[in-house]
Amino acid sequence: MNLELPELPFAKEALEPHMSANTLGIHHGKHHNAYVVKGNKLLADANISADSLEALVKETAKAGGALFNNVGQHYNHSFFWNSLSASGGGAPGGDIAAKIDEAFGSYDDFKSEFIAGGVGQFGSGWVWLVSDDGKLKIEKSANAETPLTAGMTPILVCDVWEHAYYLDFQNRRPDFLGSFLDNLVNWNFANKNLANA
Ligand code: MN3
Numbered sequence: 001m002n003l004e005l006p007e008l009p010f011a012k013e014a015l016e017p018h019m020s021a022n023t024l025g026i027h028h029g030k031h032h033n034a035y036v037v038k039g040n041k042l043l044a045d046a047n048i049s050a051d052s053l054e055a056l057v058k059e060t061a062k063a064g065g066a067l068f069n070n071v072g073q074h075y076n077h078s079f080f081w082n083s084l085s086a087s088g089g090g091a092p093g094g095d096i097a098a099k100i101d102e103a104f105g106s107y108d109d110f111k112s113e114f115i116a117g118g119v120g121q122f123g124s125g126w127v128w129l130v131s132d133d134g135k136l137k138i139e140k141s142a143n144a145e146t147p148l149t150a151g152m153t154p155i156l157v158c159d160v161w162e163h164a165y166y167l168d169f170q171n172r173r174p175d176f177l178g179s180f181l182d183n184l185v186n187w188n189f190a191n192k193n194l195a196n197a
Contacts, residue, residue, distance in 0.1 A: 001043065001050050003036045003074045006081065014086040018183040023167045031163055032077040039070030053078070054148060061149040072144030076126055076157060083156045085186035092187035096155070096194050103136035111181055113138050118160045118177040127177070129156040129190065131197035153197040156190045 008028055012021040046067055050056035057075045060068040091107045092100065104110035110129075118127035121140040128139045130152040139147045148154060158164075158180045165176035 001048075001053075001056055003039045003043070003053075003071065005033050005036045006078050008081055010084070010086050015084060015184060018168075018179050019084070020168050023164070026167070027159075027163055028077075028081070032074070035070045035073040035077065039067070039074055042067040042070060057146060057148055069144040072146055075148070076144065076146055077159070079154055079157050080126075080159045082189045083158065083186050084180075084184045085188070086184075088186045089181065089183035092190065094187060094191040096187060096190045099136050099194065111178075114158075114181065115174060115177045118158055119174050121160050124161040127158050127160055128154055130154055131194065134197070153193065155193045155197070156185060158185075 005028075008024065012024045012028075015024065046060075048056070048059055050059050053071075053075055056071055057068075060071045091097070097107070100107055100110045104113060114127060114129065117138040117140045121127060121142065123142065125140060125142040125145070128141065128147055130137060130139050130147045132147075132152045136155065139152065141147060146154065158177060160173060160177070165173060169176040169179075
């Protein structure tokens with residue numbers, strides 16, 4: 001199986017001013033692309049077969065190391081692009097709205113917990129909304145790690161590596177996370193993932 005850099009599901013300028021074309025050009029074209037190129041080099045020497053990216057993530061996680069780091073980062077970034085939308089942000093509609101109220105009390109409580117999760121991830125990593133045995137919760141993961149390998153179903157993710165926000169927000173990670181939820185989060189994608197959870 002070969003990794004393939006996906007096209008961004010929106011124009012590079014479409015998320016401005018919340019996420020700049022410059023950030024997306026470097027983040028997608030340089031960072032994500034490097035994981036794909038390196039991952040494919042390592043996969044060429046590895047004897048691993050998998051029929052989906054999710055299966056490949058789980059398979060490479062067993063040994064860890066550079067192969068998992070690159071495959072995991074490819075999965076996480078692909079999931080992140082889909083978690084963004086030019087018409088996103090704000091409180092959700094659809095089935096996810098009631099599930100969020102059920103799990104967190106209210107959308108505002110969810111928002112506080114998601115931001116706290118992203119701020120609380122020391123160093124590089126990710127903050128996720130996941131479905132775990134049918135219940136929604138916040139998870140954070142370091143580096144290339146993903147809750148997929150713990151048997152949870154990812155619903156949404158925000159990248160909290162500095163390369164995701166430094167050009168637009170400098171060191172203000174809490175502001176980046178707040179802006180992600182207020183302006184960019186793609187609830188259609190979340191509802192689709194919830195339906196398959
Ligand atoms: Mn990144």
